[in-house]
Structures are given as structure tokens and as C-alpha cells.
Amino acid sequence: MSADLEALRASCNRALNWHGNRTVAEYLSEIPTDLGIDRYGAGGAVEALEEEIRTVLDKPAAVFMPSGTMAQQIALRIHADRRGRTAFAFHPTSHLELHEEKAYERMHRLHGVPAGEVDRLLTLADLSSIAEPLAAFLFELPQREIGGLLPAWNELEEQVALVRDRGAAVHVDGARLWECTPYYGKSPAEIAALFDTVYVSLYKGLGGLGGCCLAGPEDVIDQARVWRRRHGGTLWALWPYAASGLAALRKRLPLMPRYYEHCRAIAAALRDIPNVEIVRDPPQTPMMHLHIRCDETKLHDAMLRLAKEEGIWTWPDSAASTTPSIRIVELTTGDATMTFAPDEVAKIIDRLVNA
16 A cells, blocks of 8 residues: 555544554554563463464464464475375465465475366365375365355365365365354354364454464474474564454454344345445355446545545455456455444445446
8 A cells, every 4th residue: 555545544534344444552552461471482472372272263282373374384384294295275266376476385395286266165076176195175264355255064064074085184274264153153163173273363354463373283283383483483572463363362253243244234235236246145254345347447536535535444446356347345344344334334335336
């Protein structure tokens, strides 16, 4: 985001998306000061966070990592080394494939195998068609790039069973795993029980300062701590991120059902607006993509005008789609979104698109 756009965002007193435009002071105020200071990832707030994540996910152990990019590469490397295989598979829209500069290949000499189609959920047939032996399969819950979609629970169980039958590990990119709980009607632990290793973000749904945790068997997590050091992730002090993440987990995990219901109510209010399609409708998580038939410049100018004239920040821009006339924005329901009634959101979107 440019400096001018950032200044405009900061000047707005309301934000439509996620947890809003929090200031440095607001972030700092949310960091507990009574959890203690770690040293190189040991003790203090880091230990407290790891214990809580271990408990919430009901896994034998958990380790804090500065980033999901680091955590998932490490998990896959460990699974590969243990099985003597270098191939792992994933949906074509996986973060590892789209946003990490082929790090799994360049840093760990792993071979990525995309499975399924880019615009739909993975199927059992997609998994069955993978011919080569895999070290692991990476599931993503929910599939963010295609609108926060989730497979039916029984289908997910079947897919996990097939992967295991072929001798591969099952790992979940659960950056937004917390947001899956209302749709499945299951706790984080019940979802995590399907997988050997679980990555969860502390900021993407929860709104913490940053960082994540990797959870799984004790011996795997012990190895992950060594790999964290090799990646340069064992900083002298990690406690601000860990303390912020722990506070965010305690505050916002219980709110996921409210976010989810509000997101569905917003989708219902948007349903009849011309030139707007909701993906998916109804939403399966507190997230939806809006596919907007609108000129890119016109939409961008309308967003900036709303911010300047009414102090409401929506998005800095929209993303391209495979159809030139369609622009995409992502609406994630969080604390800030909850301050808007569904019909108010509908009026804002209608003005942006159709005015």
C-alpha cells in the first residue's frame, strides 16, 4: 500500500473489513504484560502460548514460529525426511505454491505436486489420481483463494484416510482453522485430530500481532524447534508476538460463531444487489469473496471517495479475476465488521458498485 493510501486508511474512523484499522497503541495495549519474557523461545509468554495451543488443539506438543511460511516448510521437511520421499501434494491455490517463491523447492529440495483444479475444492478422485509416492499431503481449511470454501466433513475424512493408506503424512494449513469451527460444529481439537501436524495462525483470523504455532507429536515438534533455529526463527525475544497471539486467541476464538452468523446475514443482504456475486453463498466461514462486475478504475475511485468523504475504509483496491470485467474483493467478518448492520453493508457495496 502506498504512503498516501496508508495515510487515508489511518484517517478513517470506521473500517468494513476484519478487525479494522488498529493503531500501534491499540496493538500494544492488547499485549499482556504478566506472562513473562522468553529467551530464545524458551519460557515466559512463549511457553504459555505453546501450552494453550497444545491444549486447545489437543496435540502432544506445540511450538511458536515467527511465520507460517517457516512453520509449514519445516513440517513438510520433517515428514519428507522420515519417509525418505521428496514429493508432497497440495491444492493449486496453496500458499506454498502462490506466495513463497518456491521456497519448499529451493530451500528443502522438495517436489510439489498440485492436485485438483484451481477453481474448486479437492475431490477423492483428485487424490486417487496422484501416481507418485508422497511424503505428505497438505490440506487447507478453509480454501482462502476460492472464497473460504470447506469440504463436507465426511469427504474430508475419506480424503485423509486415503492419504494415510498410501503411507503419507497429513498436514493441515489451518491458518484460518479457528474460522472453520462454526460450520463444522466441531472444536479446534476435533478438527485437528484428523491431522498429523497442524499449523495455525495467530493473526489471520484472531488479529494478533503476528506469528503462528505448529502442533503435533512431541518428537516432530522437537525436530521443528531445531529447524526453527536453522531457519533463523529463534529470536532472542519472541514474547511480544506470543503474548499478543495468546490474548487474541482467548478473546476471539469464542467470537467465531458470532462472526460467522453476521457474515451469513451480510451475504443475505447482498444477494439482490446488481453486479455482485457472493462466493460462496451462503458463506461457510466468516469470509466471502465478492465478484463485482465493474470497471476497475471506477470501483477504486468509489472506494477512495467513500474513505475521504465519510471516513469509511473498505479496501485499498480490488483484484483481477479470470474474467476481465470482474473484480474481486475479500470481506472477512471481524470486530470492525460487527459494527455495521447487514443492510448498512449492502448499501455501501451497492454505492461502490452501482452508483
